[in-house]
Amino acid sequence: MKPKTGILMLNMGGPEKLEDVHDFLMRLFLDTDLMKLPVQNKLGPFIAKRRTPKIQEQYSKIGGGSPIKRWTSMQGEGMVKLLDEMSPETAPHKFYIGFRYVNPLTEEAIEEMEKDGVERAVAFTQYPQYSCSTTGSSLNAIYRYYSNRADKPKMRWSVIDRWPTHPLLVECFAEHVSNELLKFPEEKRDDVVILFSAHSLPLAVVNRGDPYPQEVGATVQRVMERLGHCNPYRLVWQSRVGPMAWLGPQTDEVIKGLCERGKKNILLVPIAFTSDHIETLHELDIEYGQVLGEECGVENIRRAESLNGNPLFMKALADLVQSHLKSNKPCSRQLTLRCPMCTNPTCGETKAFFSNQKLS
Helix, strand or coil: CCCCEEEEEEECCCCCCHHHHHHHHHHHHCCCCCCCCCCHHHHHHHHHHHHHHHHHHHHHCCCCCCCHHHHHHHHHHHHHHHHHHHCHHHCCEEEEEEECCCCCEHHHHHHHHHHHCCCEEEEEECCCCCCCCCHHHHHHHHHHHHHCCCCCCCCEEEEECCCCCCHHHHHHHHHHHHHHHCCCCHHHHHHCEEEEEEECCEHHHHCCCCCHHHHHHHHHHHHHHHCCCCCCEEEEEECCCCCCCECCCEHHHHHHHHHHCCCCEEEEEECCCCCCCHHHHHHHHHHHHHHHHHHHCCCEEEECCCCCCCHHHHHHHHHHHHHHHHHCCCCCCHHHCCCCCCCCHHHHHHHHHHHCCCCC
16 A cells, blocks of 8 residues: 655664764765865765774674664654554555665655655654754755756655654653652752753854754753753753864763762753664763763763653654644744855755645
């Protein structure tokens, strides 16, 4: 039975095996939407080659590859099963995975959707908070796929481009934070500092008007409201690379600073990632939770579980798609606005491509 509605789950992806690491890094460092490097087509491959052994070593410590495809498949299956029941008028639904830097690549997924005869295509970012360097890059890839071809899309496209305060997303995060707080010794629970950790951005990107920092802040605010502001908290930023100025404070520096000030019970919450991957399993769990925690002399440092296979999260995804299809809108109002200091002409073309889609 051919799918009426195809849902393309967009993410950067992660290498499933150690031998995939080099190609993953190569695509990442050649992505001009993510970063602009001098002589990028020469420098990108050079950096990728140089960083491969270090990154392979990190993946070998978390089981030899990223579980992001496994989790995305599980979430997609749960989502379409619910959608077929909730929205029979748009059924059958089929999910497709479109990764930016590893297989299945976004372009291959679009080809498969066209081949399957999908009528309604929904580009569904798996980043709840929008950034030009993540969701923006994936949407640009869809636009470029069609702009490089003579034939127009056979499918009617629309996009779910952000969902930082969706009630069920907030509920999931709050549930995972509560569950983890209960694992601290009872007499320490009130003393726990909650650190919401999100992937940082270069300040040059933030200062162009990227909406990511305030969208992440909005998620944190809603989650803490849902938890009745039970503990003190901060929003912190991880995964900085290179010598440029990045959005701070950095997660590792905050852990050190708290310990120096006698706050030694810390709960890390990955707030901009919905599935486990290298940034949660290696950076938060090993680099910060084990190595740094020991160096600083923390008493208890724990991490809230990622949303992964939580059925409530699959319900959140299904609810987002159902509401989006009902709205009959091609994208959010926010997507129609370019960053005020945008330097990437493709962004404007992508926004026009999606906002001009005729859905009925």
